[in-house]
Amino acid sequence: MEVTINLNGTPETHEVEPRLLLVHFxxxxxxxxxxxxxxxxxxxxxxxxxxxxxxxxxCTVLAAMADGRSVRTVEGLEQGxxxxxxxxxxxxxxxxxxxxxxxxxxxxxxxxxxxxxDPTETEIREAISGQLCRCxxxxxxxxxxRWAAEKEQGGPVTESETPAEVTA
Amino acid sequence: xxxxxxxxxxxxxxxxxxxxxxxxxxKGNYVDDVRLPGMLHGxxxxxxYAHAKINSIDTSAAEAxxxxxxxxxxxxxxxxxxxxxPTLSYDVQAVLATDKVRYQGQEVAFVIAExxxxxxxxxxxxxxxxxxxxxxxxxKKAMDADAPVIRDDKEGQTNNHIFDWESGDQxxxxxxxxxxxxxxxxxxxxxxxxxxxxxxxxSVADMDPVTxxxxxxxxxxxxxxxxxxxxxxxxxPEHKIRVIAPDIGGGFGNKVGIYPGYVMSIVGSIVTGKxxxxxxxxxxxxxxxxxxxDYHMRGEIAATKDGKxxxxxxKVLADHGAFNATAQPTKFxxxxxxxxxxxxxxxxxxxxVTGVYTNKAPGGVAYACSFRITEAVYLVxxxxxxxxxxxxxxxxxxxxxxxxxxxxxxxxxxxxxEYDSGDYPKALQLAMDMAGYDELRKEQAEKRERxxxxxxxxxxxxxxxxxxxxxxxxxxxxxxxxxxxxRIHPTGKAVLRISVKTQGQGHETTxxxxxxxxxxxxxxxxxxxHGDTDQTPFGLGTYGSRSTPVSGAATALVARKIRDKxxxxxxxxxEVSPDDLEWEGNRWQVKGDPEQGKTIQEIAxxxxxxxxxxxxxxxxxxxxxxxNPPNLTYPFGAYICVVDVDKGTxxxxxxxxxxxxxxxxxxxxxxxxxxxxxxxxxxxxxxLMQVIAFDEEGNHLGASFxxxxxxxxxECPSWELGETVTPSPHxxxxxxxxxxxxxxGSPCAVVNAVLDAIKPYGVRHAxxxxxxxxxxxxxxxxxxxxxxxxx
Numbered sequence: 011m012e013v014t015i016n017l018n019g020t021p022e023t024h025e026v027e028p029r030l031l032l033v034h035f036x037x038x039x040x041x042x043x044x045x046x047x048x049x050x051x052x053x054x055x056x057x058x059x060x061x062x063x064x065x066x067x068x069c070t071v072l073a074a075m076a077d078g079r080s081v082r083t084v085e086g087l088e089q090g091x092x093x094x095x096x097x098x099x100x101x102x103x104x105x106x107x108x109x110x111x112x113x114x115x116x117x118x119x120x121x122x123x124x125x126x127x128d129p130t131e132t133e134i135r136e137a138i139s140g141q142l143c144r145c146x147x148x149x150x151x152x153x154x155x156r157w158a159a160e161k162e163q164g165g166p167v168t169e170s171e172t173p174a175e176v177t178a
Numbered sequence: 179x180x181x182x183x184x185x186x187x188x189x190x191x192x193x194x195x196x197x198x199x200x201x202x203x204x205k206g207n208y209v210d211d212v213r214l215p216g217m218l219h220g221x222x223x224x225x226x227y228a229h230a231k232i233n234s235i236d237t238s239a240a241e242a243x244x245x246x247x248x249x250x251x252x253x254x255x256x257x258x259x260x261x262x263x264p265t266l267s268y269d270v271q272a273v274l275a276t277d278k279v280r281y282q283g284q285e286v287a288f289v290i291a292e293x294x295x296x297x298x299x300x301x302x303x304x305x306x307x308x309x310x311x312x313x314x315x316x317x318k319k320a321m322d323a324d325a326p327v328i329r330d331d332k333e334g335q336t337n338n339h340i341f342d343w344e345s346g347d348q349x350x351x352x353x354x355x356x357x358x359x360x361x362x363x364x365x366x367x368x369x370x371x372x373x374x375x376x377x378x379x380x381s382v383a384d385m386d387p388v389t390x391x392x393x394x395x396x397x398x399x400x401x402x403x404x405x406x407x408x409x410x411x412x413x414x415p416e417h418k419i420r421v422i423a424p425d426i427g428g429g430f431g432n433k434v435g436i437y438p439g440y441v442m443s444i445v446g447s448i449v450t451g452k453x454x455x456x457x458x459x460x461x462x463x464x465x466x467x468x469x470x471x472d473y474h475m476r477g478e479i480a481a482t483k484d485g486k487x488x489x490x491x492x493k494v495l496a497d498h499g500a501f502n503a504t505a506q507p508t509k510f511x512x513x514x515x516x517x518x519x520x521x522x523x524x525x526x527x528x529x530x531v532t533g534v535y536t537n538k539a540p541g542g543v544a545y546a547c548s549f550r551i552t553e554a555v556y557l558v559x560x561x562x563x564x565x566x567x568x569x570x571x572x573x574x575x576x577x578x579x580x581x582x583x584x585x586x587x588x589x590x591x592x593x594x595x596e597y598d599s600g601d602y603p604k605a606l607q608l609a610m611d612m613a614g615y616d617e618l619r620k621e622q623a624e625k626r627e628r629x630x631x632x633x634x635x636x637x638x639x640x641x642x643x644x645x646x647x648x649x650x651x652x653x654x655x656x657x658x659x660x661x662x663x664x665r666i667h668p669t670g671k672a673v674l675r676i677s678v679k680t681q682g683q684g685h686e687t688t689x690x691x692x693x694x695x696x697x698x699x700x701x702x703x704x705x706x707x708h709g710d711t712d713q714t715p716f717g718l719g720t721y722g723s724r725s726t727p728v729s730g731a732a733t734a735l736v737a738r739k740i741r742d743k744x745x746x747x748x749x750x751x752x753e754v755s756p757d758d759l760e761w762e763g764n765r766w767q768v769k770g771d772p773e774q775g776k777t778i779q780e781i782a783x784x785x786x787x788x789x790x791x792x793x794x795x796x797x798x799x800x801x802x803x804x805x806n807p808p809n810l811t812y813p814f815g816a817y818i819c820v821v822d823v824d825k826g827t828x829x830x831x832x833x834x835x836x837x838x839x840x841x842x843x844x845x846x847x848x849x850x851x852x853x854x855x856x857x858x859x860x861x862x863x864x865x866l867m868q869v870i871a872f873d874e875e876g877n878h879l880g881a882s883f884x885x886x887x888x889x890x891x892x893e894c895p896s897w898e899l900g901e902t903v904t905p906s907p908h909x910x911x912x913x914x915x916x917x918x919x920x921x922x923g924s925p926c927a928v929v930n931a932v933l934d935a936i937k938p939y940g941v942r943h944a945x946x947x948x949x950x951x952x953x954x955x956x957x958x959x960x961x962x963x964x965x966x967x968x969x
Contacts, residue, residue: 044206047210054376101195102194147859149897152891152896
């Protein structure tokens with residue numbers, strides 16, 4: 011069957027098997043490999059993308075179900091060469107180590123801040139509780155999301171010690 | 179451009195990670211992201227039985243699948259001499275089963291198809307006629323007279339025994355125990371767990387039929403060791419093998435060994451003449467790749483009535499699964515378990531370890547354990563609490579009374595380790611101060627009055643990392659020294675090549691900082707190349723917290739070689755004697771005349787120029803080194819955990835976790851803290867929820883993340899970290915390594931806290947994981963065996 015998905019603002023049309031998972035459509039058909047696959051059972055959340063503006067686990071959505079709809083992935087966060095504040099926050103606060111869960115975490119974080127621009131630590135922990143990170147013990151992910159919230163609120167953010175090479 | 183810093187970063191301290199630039203954009207390159215022209219996809223058929231004879235395999239339906247190119251079985255491999263491969267512990271493991279399957283999930287056949295979905299479809303079309311055999315699921319029954327012999331493939335193997343090993347002085351220890359006022363014994367299980375990195379294992383093999391060169395993209399923590407093993411397995415010339423470990427989505431020891439799937443992708447590429455990708459799914463990963471622990475320990479502790487610990491005696495039954503594939507230095511079949519004397523000044527200690535085969539997946543040394551130190555620390559820290567329980571002593575005070583004192587370093591333990599440096603009481607006191615220990619005890623007493631269950635758990639650990647000195651340590655005969663190579667280009671930009679491989683630790687950043695610190699170069703000007711055997715010098719890889727202690731040392735020393743050579747070049751440039759020069763920041767300058775000097779960048783250009791150099795001095799500014807560590811390094815720490823236990827359900831809430839770590843000099847404190855955070859979450863997971871259990875037929879009961887529970891953001895508290903810094907005296911920059919400290923130290927703090935909470939119920943010990951059911955069972959006098967689902 012033919013499926014057309016608006017992926018980060020660009021229509022992607024491909025002939026697919028009806029059973030093809032959205033995560034595989036994104037990775038294999040559209041060639042965007044920032045969205046990862048980790049568990050098959052909807053537990054790990056490394057495959058989280060937005061479907062019509064809401065975070066979903068793309069290993070549990072068929073590509074066919076996303077036909078005619080909009081999907082946003084980690085590659086769609088950076089706008090006009092400018093990183094999204096959640097991406098900056100993860101860099102500033104060491105919110106990632108191996109980076110495998112990061113794309114899913116970033117998408118959930120962006121959705122949270124759009125919905126709740128000033129979340130508490132508990133609200134952040136609730137928001138990411140459907141996703142696993144094996145490296146960070148979550149502490150710095152929480153801090154990263156808070157950093158992004160504060161930046162977007164125009165509040166105080168931690169002083170960057172970013173060396174010159176850590177730039178786009 | 180997001181940020182620009184005025185002062186270039188040149189040394190130790192918090193600096194953001196180079197890796198993150200790609201990773202936050204979704205531009206990492208993990209194995210499953212590798213796409214090669216004409217690439218095919220492989221999938222494995224795995225055994226549904228834990229132990230069964232294979233009567234026949236019918237692959238005809240799979241071969242008839244229109245998108246299938248080849249189906250490979252053990253019989254095919256046998257013809258090629260590839261059915262078995264060596265393990266890292268001098269055993270062999272079936273690549274694809276020929277005679278029998280020996281654990282559930284074992285590899286039986288490999289399908290190569292045009293796409294991943296078709297490969298998986300075709301796997302389902304293979305018919306195998308199995309004849310189920312009796313199963314050994316319980317290590318304690320492995321040596322029973324009527325136990326089936328699992329490894330009947332091995333000549334002369336008549337039972338399930340693998341090895342006996344001991345450490346310490348038995349007679350001396352027995353004498354101490356015979357005369358001790360107090361002796362307490364406890365059976366302690368460290369159940370089987372799985373590291374479960376979020377990225378499963380996989381590889382893409384690309385055998386060039388023209389040049390005969392194999393390129394293997396693979397999830398490897400040890401690319402150089404892997405290359406050598408592939409040369410041994412497949413008989414391929416080692417120079418025709420290039421192992422590339424691209425970005426790795428977490429390793430934790432799981433990606434040290436070689437799995438049949440990797441080998442099959444290579445075989446598949448040889449057979450088809452095209453690149454073959456194999457990436458396992460989560461169930462395959464949890465069922466078949468390297469597990470950790472599975473140590474059944476009986477500990478005995480001897481002490482005086484007033485709490486002076488005299489000795490420790492331990493007997494271990496080690497479940498190694500169906501193939502002995504633990505990854506550890508050859509001389510140490512129980513890893514570094516003999517560091518079980520912990521952080522205490524003892525009169526005597528002795529341990530015996532017996533390894534056995536069972537019908538479970540192979541592995542054993544994985545999951546940030548520093549070669550079994552996790553088990554050792556858990557044992558000793560549990561035993562100290564057991565003693566405290568019997569003596570009605572405060573566990574923190576009891577530890578303080580027995581810790582090795584700062585003036586005793588270097589300290590040689592009763593099992594032969596030479597601890598390099600430490601100030602243990604200072605770390606414990608800091609943790610107690612941060613926790614507000616006395617206040618917590620008061621609060622606990624008040625809560626107990628009200629019938630509420632609150633627990634405070636203390637654990638102290640000493641790690642032994644940075645394996646290791648070549649004369650003691652090798653894996654498969656490969657000595658554990660690491661190379662490093664540093665080139666300074668004419669314009670003063672540097673490329674460092676190292677053998678270790680990040681799986682999230684941030685090597686690209688910290689190793690650049692080490693060079694920056696030595697040469698005064700901005701870290702922005704230093705590129706770190708790793709994870710490619712064609713591009714980097716030999717070394718044994720990243721595990722056992724060895725990257726900083728071994729390759730970090732190599733990096734500092736190779737940079738110092740550059741500095742020494744730069745001095746000669748500078749002396750030629752300035753027309754002075756090298757002896758008249760002194761190093762300042764990033765330049766050699768004339769003593770007493772600092773205006774006269776040359777920066778490292780100026781020197782680099784001159785070294786590549788036509789400048790006349792002294793006789794025997796080669797041009798350019800390059801150096802290589804191999805670092806052979808003189809000793810291990812010994813990080814340590816004091817952890818305190820506070821929990822609340824629900825009396826009605828046995829549910830545990832970790833309220834606080836205070837962690838004081840001393841890993842010597844911290845290169846990048848931000849990264850060190852991140853490493854500790856992750857390990858603390860592991861401790862909460864292992865103590866409270868993670869276990870790979872089996873039923874009596876050997877069925878694996880944790881084959882998905884619905885069954886194998888990992889801690890989420892809700893189970894983890896906000897970590898409270900503290901630090902002391904005791905540099906390693908023998909490491910060039912005084913660093914000790916920290917990657918596994920928290921995983922080693924934290925499980926026992928959580929367990930001790932839970933058991934402290936339920937002490938009013940007369941519970942002295944209960945095994946991990948302390949799930950609500952396990953806690954409730956312990957409180958109600960019905961302890962459960964957590965590793966077996968046997969009614």
